[in-house]
Amino acid sequence: MPVLPNWLVDVLHRFNAAHPWDHNAHYHPWLVRQLPRRFRAALDVGCGSGDMVRLLARRAESVVGVDADPEILGKARQLTAPDAAVTYRLASAPDGLPPGPFDVVTCVAVLHHLPFADTLDRLKKELAPGGTLVVVGCARADSPLDHALGLVAVPLNAATGWVKNRGRAVTRRPVSMTAPTREPAMSYGEVEREARRLLPGARFRRRLFWRYTLVWRAA
Numbered sequence: 332m333p334v335l336p337n338w339l340v341d342v343l344h345r346f347n348a349a350h351p352w353d354h355n356a357h358y359h360p361w362l363v364r365q366l367p368r369r370f371r372a373a374l375d376v377g378c379g380s381g382d383m384v385r386l387l388a389r390r391a392e393s394v395v396g397v398d399a400d401p402e403i404l405g406k407a408r409q410l411t412a413p414d415a416a417v418t419y420r421l422a423s424a425p426d427g428l429p430p431g432p433f434d435v436v437t438c439v440a441v442l443h444h445l446p447f448a449d450t451l452d453r454l455k456k457e458l459a460p461g462g463t464l465v466v467v468g469c470a471r472a473d474s475p476l477d478h479a480l481g482l483v484a485v486p487l488n489a490a491t492g493w494v495k496n497r498g499r500a501v502t503r504r505p506v507s508m509t510a511p512t513r514e515p516a517m518s519y520g521e522v523e524r525e526a527r528r529l530l531p532g533a534r535f536r537r538r539l540f541w542r543y544t545l546v547w548r549a550a
Contacts, residue, residue: 347492350489350500351501352492352505355542356382357540358467358538358544359386362383366463367434367435370390371391372431372433373433374435375436375439377398377424377441377445378404378407379510380407380507381417384407385411385415388416393417395420397421397422397424398421398510399427403511425445425453431459432458434459434461434462435463436457436458436464437465438465438468439467440542443513444513447522448529460550461549461550466545467538467542467545468543468545470522473519473520483539519537519543522535526547532548533546533547
């Protein structure tokens, strides 16, 4: 596989650090398009600073955001209007998740922090009949397609950061990017095979910017 020289990796790292942008938020509009216009209850697992929770609250009667990090959960509460139909809970997935049923369950860049099969199984159980599960996830590149998408994403990532920051270097990252992170252990191929086993009929796609998407609707 083509490998970037170390000097170029260092240059790109410094440039991207000066022009950060939220790769997860990039997929929020797509995620919302997978959902009904109105629904009763929603759960966002690993809610972080609450960006997805607040988007869900525009369509849902009630939303629960769950995260295991108290610091980022405190920021989520500060950024959310007091009168919003939103509840934030400090809990770990999958065992600490609130019981459903939920019409919508979302999980953005979190599954690689958790026991994959146990978490998907728990989310499946808490989904209401006809409900929708949408995942935006991270995985490890292990195929020519993965590496090709990664190489395409490298210049696009830098260009997007430049545009979103209007060509100016910044000293603070977006609040949503301050949550703890972890490198994914499962490859894209492993994620796809396990997801299709656990969620028959699930739609899985590799995406740009080192992400995949997964959509499953309960019968």
